[in-house]
Amino acid sequence: MTNDEVEERFIEDTKDHSMTVINDDVENVTRHLMFSNNGSSCYRYDIHTWPGYLMVTGDMGTYVFRRINDMFEFFDTGSPNYKINTGYWAEKLEAIDSHCGSDASITEYKSENFREMIKEGFDRWVEGWEIKKEEADEVWEDIVWEILSHADDEHQAYNAAYNYQHDELNFYDSNFSGCREYNFHFRWILYAIVDGIKQYKDSKNVKT
Numbered sequence: 001m002t003n004d005e006v007e008e009r010f011i012e013d014t015k016d017h018s019m020t021v022i023n024d025d026v027e028n029v030t031r032h033l034m035f036s037n038n039g040s041s042c043y044r045y046d047i048h049t050w051p052g053y054l055m056v057t058g059d060m061g062t063y064v065f066r067r068i069n070d071m072f073e074f075f076d077t078g079s080p081n082y083k084i085n086t087g088y089w090a091e092k093l094e095a096i097d098s099h100c101g102s103d104a105s106i107t108e109y110k111s112e113n114f115r116e117m118i119k120e121g122f123d124r125w126v127e128g129w130e131i132k133k134e135e136a137d138e139v140w141e142d143i144v145w146e147i148l149s150h151a152d153d154e155h156q157a158y159n160a161a162y163n164y165q166h167d168e169l170n171f172y173d174s175n176f177s178g179c180r181e182y183n184f185h186f187r188w189i190l191y192a193i194v195d196g197i198k199q200y201k202d203s204k205n206v207k208t
Helices: 003-013 071-075 086-090 111-128 133-146 154-163 184-203
Strands: 018-025 030-036 045-050 053-058 063-066 093-096 107-109 180-182
Touching: 003 184, 018 184, 030 184, 045 184, 053 071, 053 184, 063 071, 071 184, 086 184, 111 133, 111 154
Parallel strands: none
Antiparallel strands: 018 030, 030 045, 045 053, 053 063, 063 093, 107 180
């Protein structure tokens, strides 16, 4: 799912939400804002700040970020449009809860990315070593059986790739970090933070 698709989902999920200010101590950057549809727990989220921290709680889980004294300034994109910086903001994540998955991760494995990386490595081998079509076809059939048949399971896929060898073709030096992407929950939360800050500042007529 692309960021644009996650953004569309966030907008749809929260279209009937409104902001309730529970606490707003500007001097001490201590805030508690609730965003919900008349208090319903469905897609509700709360934003809390205190010096150096921002925490989001609610239906999509709990996430705690740490960076600067007023985290609203850190997450304020200064843009009237939604805009998130997944990689940089992920570096400031201090803690998450079990809503993020059994492995408490903000990323998830994508088997289609793994398949694409294996195919790209195979294509480079064919081109670099000028492999004839007949041999290339045989090796690809072997790769499909030995590696890609395990693609749906992350650990089995990596093990199969690392253990594969055909003449000069191997994948044990491959970097499979690109097989993981930031998951839906994490990106939804980032859009929630950006939108929540915008609503808060709009309510105060603060220009960003």
